[in-house]
Amino acid sequence: MSSNMIDRLRSKKSARSLNDKDKVLRKLSPVECLQAAHYSLGAIIGCAISCRYRIPKALLTSDAAAFQVIVENALARAILQHPLFTVGRINTDSKKQYWVRLDQIDLKNHIEWRTVSDQEAYESILHATLEWQVNEPYTNLETQPGWRAAILQSTDSNFIDVVFAWDHTAADGKSGKVLQDSVFTCLNTPDDNAVIFRDRVFEIPNTELTPPLHHLIKLPVSLHFIVGEFGRDIIASMKAKELPHMATWAPIPTEPSKTSMVAMQVTKKALKPVLDACRQHGTTLTGLMHALIAVSMAKRLAEIKASAFLCGTPVCLRQFQKPGHPSIDLNKTAINSVAYWPFTFDEDLVAKFREQINDAETQRDMSTGLEATVWSSAKAIRDGLSAKLDLGTKNDHIGLAKFVKDWQSFVKDHGKTRSYSWEISNLGVIQGKAEGEGDNWAIESATFTQTAPTFGSALTFSVISAKGGDLTVTNTWQDGVVEEELALGVSSDVEGWLNELGNTGSIRFGAVEMSS
Known part of the structure; x- marks a missing residue:
């Protein structure tokens, strides 16, 4: 039996076994398939948006571990608002690829924290980080969402740079801006305990995946x-x-x-x-x-x-956007559009x-x-x-x-x-x-x-x-x-x-x- 046939059988078996567990959500849409093809050929890795967040004065003296929890909690809450950033992708070398439901996200696989002590080198390190993000392929797409974040901070500074990068298969450029908008809102909104962490791992609720573009x-x-x-x-x-x-x-x-x-x-x-x-x-x-x-x-x-x-x-x-999906506001949704x-x-x-x-x-x-x-x-x-x-x-x-x-x-x-x-x-x-003049x-x-x-x-x-x-x-x-x-x-x-x-x-x- 040829290796290609074995790979096809494995792909079908993988899709069937996931389907048996109600993990398969939907096929990639035609627009998503186009981006997936570019990704598979190494032609396009993805996009990245870096935002410099000024830290509230009340948090400048926070313990490093406690501060990290605050930021990661906000990022996790933001991610959960955008279903295409919570799913895996299977059959990545096949003509028929699928989005699959994941049970949890481990931030150890997605977020890197970096403190830069050399302030003179800070901007060049941020530049290199952005450049790396759009060159480095994503791994384990079957079991991990196609995004990652690098969070940079200079010693004794009053800001952090949040570099959010993502596989273009899931979402377009505006989606990254929408995600950063969500992070900003979550940072300025009290934690409602919607996300429970266990060693930087949080559960993904069973929510509906964003429909394909031609349905919207x-x-x-x-x-x-x-x-x-x-x-x-x-x-x-x-x-x-x-x-x-x-x-x-x-x-x-x-x-x-x-x-x-x-x-x-x-x-x-x-x-x-x-x-x-x-x-x-x-x-x-x-x-x-x-x-x-x-x-x-x-x-x-x-x-x-x-x-x-x-x-x-x-x-x-x-x-x-056409009528029929009142729960979805495309202007606030991650999608290829x-x-x-x-x-x-x-x-x-x-x-x-x-x-x-x-x-x-x-x-x-x-x-x-x-x-x-x-x-x-x-x-x-x-x-x-x-x-x-x-x-x-x-x-x-x-x-x-x-x-x-x-x-x-x-x-x-x-x-x-x-x-x-x-x-x-x-x-x-x-x-x-944020509205108002608060901290x-x-x-x-x-x-x-x-x-x-x-x-x-x-x-x-x-x-x-x-x-x-x-x-x-x-x-x-x-x-x-x-x-x-x-x-x-x-x-x-x-x-x-x-x-x-x-x-x-x-x-x-x-x-x-x-x-x-």
């Missing part, structure tokens, strides 16, 4: 759309390398590569004027960032390498960028033309995203997911060439401030980051801010696939331009050498 949101597709998209898919696969926007400068690696990360900051002083300028120009921060990244890419990559760019924006679908919206900076626009970049570099007062083009591009992106949202979920690619039966083959077949040069995932603002926990800053996908965008920008704080943007890329000089250069450009816009009201596009 209508995803209708017309026959005309289905035929048109499959036709386009065939043509694109035949002519992929001929399309001007293809990111051939970032080839698909034969094996998954390590994700590297750089973080950028837009100061809270500069952030409000930037957002005001976006509103005045009929766009959003996401639209402006796309346009600025395009300018930086246009001047850092030679035309022979990139004559056009395709970029992507994950769009949250939670607002389209995003569609992907593309935008092309075509050859004419990129050529215009390059011409205006040259003018700005050779003549002192010629940045205004490029700035105007940036704003018009940013507005076009905002208008496109608004039109997408006005259409709702009808005839979206996510509605075609139900037709795919073998997701690993699908991902590999569609991942032979890279289409997207970059994407921007913008989670917006995490509140993190409460508060979120002072936040950082969001993701695995750089093997088959997806060459650069992945992740955006978040805490209320009243700086804006943090991370950029991730694959080592050996994207040149570090390019990734760091684009990041530096965007950070500098956004802060300059916020501080001076305009952007001067300085000289940058193009790579060959």
